Amino acid sequence: MAGTDRSRVSPGGGPRIILLRPQMAENIGATARAMLNCGLDDLTLVNPRDPWPDARAWPMASGANGVLERAVVRGSLRDAVADLSRVYAMTARPRELRARVLSPRAAAAEMRAAQWSGARIGVVFGPERSGLANDDLVHADTIVTAPLNPGFASLNLAQAVFLIGYEWYLAGAERPDPPVCDPPVSKVELAAFLDRLEAAVAAGGFFKTEELRPTMARNLRVLFQRAGLTGQDVRTLHGVVSALLTAQGRE
Amino acid sequence: MAGTDRSRVSPGGGPRIILLRPQMAENIGATARAMLNCGLDDLTLVNPRDPWPDARAWPMASGANGVLERAVVRGSLRDAVADLSRVYAMTARPRELRARVLSPRAAAAEMRAAQWSGARIGVVFGPERSGLANDDLVHADTIVTAPLNPGFASLNLAQAVFLIGYEWYLAGAERPDPPVCDPPVSKVELAAFLDRLEAAVAAGGFFKTEELRPTMARNLRVLFQRAGLTGQDVRTLHGVVSALLTAQGRE
Numbered sequence: 001m002a003g004t005d006r007s008r009v010s011p012g013g014g015p016r017i018i019l020l021r022p023q024m025a026e027n028i029g030a031t032a033r034a035m036l037n038c039g040l041d042d043l044t045l046v047n048p049r050d051p052w053p054d055a056r057a058w059p060m061a062s063g064a065n066g067v068l069e070r071a072v073v074r075g076s077l078r079d080a081v082a083d084l085s086r087v088y089a090m091t092a093r094p095r096e097l098r099a100r101v102l103s104p105r106a107a108a109a110e111m112r113a114a115q116w117s118g119a120r121i122g123v124v125f126g127p128e129r130s131g132l133a134n135d136d137l138v139h140a141d142t143i144v145t146a147p148l149n150p151g152f153a154s155l156n157l158a159q160a161v162f163l164i165g166y167e168w169y170l171a172g173a174e175r176p177d178p179p180v181c182d183p184p185v186s187k188v189e190l191a192a193f194l195d196r197l198e199a200a201v202a203a204g205g206f207f208k209t210e211e212l213r214p215t216m217a218r219n220l221r222v223l224f225q226r227a228g229l230t231g232q233d234v235r236t237l238h239g240v241v242s243a244l245l246t247a248q249g250r251e
Numbered sequence: 252m253a254g255t256d257r258s259r260v261s262p263g264g265g266p267r268i269i270l271l272r273p274q275m276a277e278n279i280g281a282t283a284r285a286m287l288n289c290g291l292d293d294l295t296l297v298n299p300r301d302p303w304p305d306a307r308a309w310p311m312a313s314g315a316n317g318v319l320e321r322a323v324v325r326g327s328l329r330d331a332v333a334d335l336s337r338v339y340a341m342t343a344r345p346r347e348l349r350a351r352v353l354s355p356r357a358a359a360a361e362m363r364a365a366q367w368s369g370a371r372i373g374v375v376f377g378p379e380r381s382g383l384a385n386d387d388l389v390h391a392d393t394i395v396t397a398p399l400n401p402g403f404a405s406l407n408l409a410q411a412v413f414l415i416g417y418e419w420y421l422a423g424a425e426r427p428d429p430p431v432c433d434p435p436v437s438k439v440e441l442a443a444f445l446d447r448l449e450a451a452v453a454a455g456g457f458f459k460t461e462e463l464r465p466t467m468a469r470n471l472r473v474l475f476q477r478a479g480l481t482g483q484d485v486r487t488l489h490g491v492v493s494a495l496l497t498a499q500g501r502e
Contacts, residue, residue: 201498
C-alpha cells in the first residue's frame with residue numbers, strides 16, 4: 001500500500017494534532033483517517049491509555065497508515081508543545097478560565113495566517129470520556145469550541161479533529177500578505193519566563209494564600225499565553241522583571 | 252436517560268439524513284451522534300445490511316438514542332425520498348453523470364434558503380465500502396462533494412454526515428455566540444498602568460541610557476498594547492508589579 005507516500009501531504013505544514021491521554025486505539029485510527037482527509041500528517045499522542053503502537057488503530061485508519069507510523073508519543077503535554085509557538089485546545093465545555101475562545105472557522109483562519117508568518121502550531125484534544133481539564137488548558141493560547149447543538153455538544157474524538165482539519169484545509173484557499181512581525185516565542189522559552197515570573201511574584205506576596213495560588217497562577221499564565229508574544233517580547237519582559245526586582249520598592 | 256427528549260432539536264426542521272445500504276451498525280450509531288451534535292434528528296435507513304434495530308449501534312450513539320429509536324427503514328431510495336422536494340447526494344468521487352455539484356458549505360446555504368421557503372430536504376449517503384452508484388444518483392438533484400485532500404478523499408460515513416450537519420447548523424446561525432471573555436481594558440486604564448510600569452522599570456535601570464529610553468519605552472508599550480488585555484488582566488498586572496517591587500531582588 002502506498003500509504004506512506006501518499007500521506008506526505010503537508011510535511012511540516014499543517015498543525016500538529018495532539019491527542020491527550022487517548023483511550024481507544026480505534027479512535028486514534030479514525031483520527032489518522034480524518035487528518036489525512038484534510039491533508040494533515042503530524043500526530044502526537046500524549047500518554048495513551050494502551051501501549052503504542054496498537055494494532056486496533058490500523059483498520060479504522062482506512063489506509064492512512066503513514067500518519068499512524070509516524071505518530072510520536074510524549075510523556076507530557078508540556079513536551080508535546082515545547083517546539084510550538086501557538087497552541088489551540090478543542091473543548092466543548094465553557095470553562096471558568098479567563099481564556100480566549102474562537103470557533104473552528106475563526107481559529108483556522110488565524111492558524112493559516114500564523115503559519116504563513118512562520119509559527120509552528122498545534123491543536124490539543126482531550127480524552128474521550130472527560131475532555132480537557134483546566135490544568136491541561138494552561139498550555140493553550142486559545143480555546144476552540146464548536147458552535148453546535150448546546151444540548152448535545154460532546155463530539156466523537158475523530159469528529160472533533162476532522163472539524164479542525166476541514167476548516168484548516170478550506171482556510172488555505174487564499175493567502176493574504178504576511179504581516180510584518182517577529183517570530184512568535186517558543187513554548188519552552190515562554191514556560192521558562194512564566195516559571196521565573198511566578199517564583200518572583202510569589203516571593204513578593206502576590207499569592208495571598210497557598211489555596212489561592214493554583215487559580216491565580218493559572219490566570220496569570222493564561223494572560224501571557226494569549227498575548228501573542230514574540231521571542232523579543234519575552235526577552236523584553238525578562239528585562240522588565242529584572243528591573244522591577246532591582247527597583248526595590250522605590251516606587 | 253433524557254435522550255428522547257433532548258433529541259428533539261429541530262423537529263421537522265433539518266434535512267433528512269438517508270443512509271443507503273449501510274453496512275455497519277456502529278456507523279449508524281456514530282451517524283446518530285453526529286446528527287444530534289448538529290441538531291438533526293430525522294434518520295432513514297434504506298436496506299441496511301443487517302436487520303434493524305441493531306444493538307451495536309447504541310454505544311456509538313453516546314446518548315443520541317432518540318435519533319436511533321425514531322429511525323425509519325425503507326425498502327428503496329425512491330420510497331425514502333418520496334415526500335421530499337429536494338434531494339442532495341454526498342459522494343467523494345467525480346462522476347460521469349451530468350450533475351450539479353456543490354461544496355457542503357454552498358449546499359448548506361441553499362438548503363437553509365429552500366427550507367425557509369417550505370421545501371422538505373434530504374441528503375443521501377452511500378454504503379461505506381462503495382459509495383453511491385450512478386443509479387442511486389438519479390434520485391438526487393444535486394451532488395455534494397467535500398473539497399478535501401484529493402489524494403485521500405474517502406470519508407468515514409459518520410464524518411460525511413457530520414460535515415453536512417455542521418455546515419447546515421452554521422448556515423442557520425443568525426448570530427454566533429459572543430466569545431466568553433471579560434471586556435477589554437479602557438485606554439485610560441491601560442495608559443495609567445503603562446505609566447506606572449515605565450517609571451518602575453526606569454528606577455530599576457531597565458533603560459540603559461537616556462538615548463535608548465524613548466525607543467525601549469515605546470516597544471514596551473506596544474507589547475502590552477497589542478496583547479488584547481482585559482480590565483481584569485490589567486488589575487492582575489498591577490498586582491504583579493507590586494509583588495515584584497516587594498520581592499526586592501530576592502530572586
